[in-house]
Amino acid sequence: MTKFRWLILFGPLVLFAALVVFLLKGLGSDPTELDSALIDEPVPQFEASDLYDTEVLYDQSILQEGPVLMNVWATWCPTCRAEHEFLNELASRGVPIVGLNYKDDSRQKAVKWLNTLGDPYVINLFDPKGKIAFEFGVYGAPETYFIDHKGVIRYRHVGDVNQRNWSNKLQGIYQQLVEEAK
Amino acid sequence: MIRGLLVAFSAVFMLVFTASAENENSYQFENEQQRATYRQLIKELRCPKCQNQNIADSNAPLAEDMRDRTYQMLKEGQSREAIIEFMVARYGDFVHYQPPFTTITSILWWGPLFIVIIGIGTAVGLTRKKKAAVELTQEERQRLEQLRKSGDE
Numbered sequence: 108m109t110k111f112r113w114l115i116l117f118g119p120l121v122l123f124a125a126l127v128v129f130l131l132k133g134l135g136s137d138p139t140e141l142d143s144a145l146i147d148e149p150v151p152q153f154e155a156s157d158l159y160d161t162e163v164l165y166d167q168s169i170l171q172e173g174p175v176l177m178n179v180w181a182t183w184c185p186t187c188r189a190e191h192e193f194l195n196e197l198a199s200r201g202v203p204i205v206g207l208n209y210k211d212d213s214r215q216k217a218v219k220w221l222n223t224l225g226d227p228y229v230i231n232l233f234d235p236k237g238k239i240a241f242e243f244g245v246y247g248a249p250e251t252y253f254i255d256h257k258g259v260i261r262y263r264h265v266g267d268v269n270q271r272n273w274s275n276k277l278q279g280i281y282q283q284l285v286e287e288a289k
Numbered sequence: 290m291i292r293g294l295l296v297a298f299s300a301v302f303m304l305v306f307t308a309s310a311e312n313e314n315s316y317q318f319e320n321e322q323q324r325a326t327y328r329q330l331i332k333e334l335r336c337p338k339c340q341n342q343n344i345a346d347s348n349a350p351l352a353e354d355m356r357d358r359t360y361q362m363l364k365e366g367q368s369r370e371a372i373i374e375f376m377v378a379r380y381g382d383f384v385h386y387q388p389p390f391t392t393i394t395s396i397l398w399w400g401p402l403f404i405v406i407i408g409i410g411t412a413v414g415l416t417r418k419k420k421a422a423v424e425l426t427q428e429e430r431q432r433l434e435q436l437r438k439s440g441d442e
Contacts, residue, residue, distance in 0.1 A: 115411070141337060144381035210350065237354055244379040246337035246351055 143252075143263035144244050150258050151242035158208050158217055158231035169205065169230055171258030174284035176204040176251055178228070178268075179240060181211045182220050184248040190267035191224050197273070198227035202281065205230045209248050210237040253280055256288035316360050326369055330359050333387065334373070337380050 145151070150170045157163035170177060178194060180187040198204060206228030211217045214233060221231070234240055243252065243260075253262040262280050264272070318324040331345035336352040344352040344359075355376065362372045376384045388394050425433065 115414075139340065141381060141383055144377065144379060237350075241354060241358070241379065244337075244381070246380065 140265050141246065143260065145260045146262065148260055150254060150260060153239040153242055155207075155232040155234060155239055158206070158214065158221075158233040161214075161233065165230060165232060167258070170254050173254045173256045173258065174203075174281065174288055175229075175254050176202060176281070177207055177243075177254060178204050179207045179209045179243075179245050179248050179250040179252075181209045181248050182216045183212060186267045187249045188224075190249055190269060191227070193267075193269050193273070194227040195225045197268070198229075203229045205232065207232045207234055207239060207245075209234055209240050209245065211235065251277075253277075253284060255284045319364075323363055327360060327363055330363075330369060330372060331356055333385065334359070334376055335384050335386050337384060343386065 150167050152167050154164060154166050157165065176197075180191075194204060204227055206226075208217045208231065214235070217233075221228075232239065237245070247265065249267055251264040251268055252260055253264070255261050261284060264277060268277060316327070318327065328345070332343050334344045334355060336342050336344050336347040336349055336355070338349040338351045339347045342352070344355045358375075359372055362375065367375075373385055382388055390398070
């Protein structure tokens with residue numbers, strides 16, 4: 108009987124504390140940042156032409172010899188402009204990044220952007236209708252996908268890549284993929 | 290005054306009507322059933338970009354792409370379920386306004402029932418306790434007897 112009494116007295120308190128922890132966790136999360144549905148899935152099949160030369164064609168095999176990053180960008184996207192310099196820096200440190208030019212205003216504009224701001228990408232994919240991006244579940248730009256050496260998508264970052272989130276989180280994820288490939 | 294209001298109302302109504310009709314203008318359906326399925330699907334699918342809007346209401350380019358894809362797949366003869374599955378595979382459960390029943394979402398169904406059961410249990414427990422007969426000790430019984438007698442006098 109006394110045990111039961113304790114349960115009645117403190118049960119609600121414990122439930123309340125659990126609720127507070129649950130709601131506090133929700134308070135810090137960004138609802139616009141969605142988890143990708145393709146985590147731990149192989150990269151989808153696609154066929155894309157090169158941004159510089161539309162005669163050159165690529166398929167998903169270019170992403171199957173990772174670890175490699177795939178960055179979704181466009182000239183109409185201000186945040187892409189903000190992260191571009193840091194992508195250049197990552198490229199100079201030897202991080203391979205594939206660029207996916209997503210529904211850009213025109214091919215010329217995108218090429219001009221890379222010529223003036225520098226080209227951090229090992230390969231430039233041209234996706235004027237957003238068909239490839241649709242297969243990846245892209246819902247905005249910029250987005251960066253982390254793909255391992257087996258061609259499996261392991262992480263998706265939404266928003267710009269910068270020094271802060273690279274050191275805090277993203278570098279760790281990339282390094283782990285590099286370790287796994289050894 | 291009333292006439293002015295009426296004119297304004299009908300103008301707004303017509304604007305709304307033409308706006309919603311415009312979304313479909315470029316689409317040619319084979320029959321009314323296909324059109325109905327399309328309309329139902331774009332109401333059920335959620336836009337990942339402008340959250341809290343379905344792809345019928347949203348003007349985001351992504352919602353447009355999703356409507357296009359829905360239309361194309363319907364034209365190819367794909368079923369409602371196949372289209373939903375296709376979208377969920379790319380954009381996650383988030384994209385469908387009817388979440389599937391999984392271990393995590395089951396709490397949404399069972400949670401309220403669980404709380405009601407706790408409530409009823411507590412209420413029943415508390416009322417029963419009050420009804421329970423009070424046992425008197427030998428001493429108390431004697432004292433009660435005394436009090437009764439003294440009351441009679």
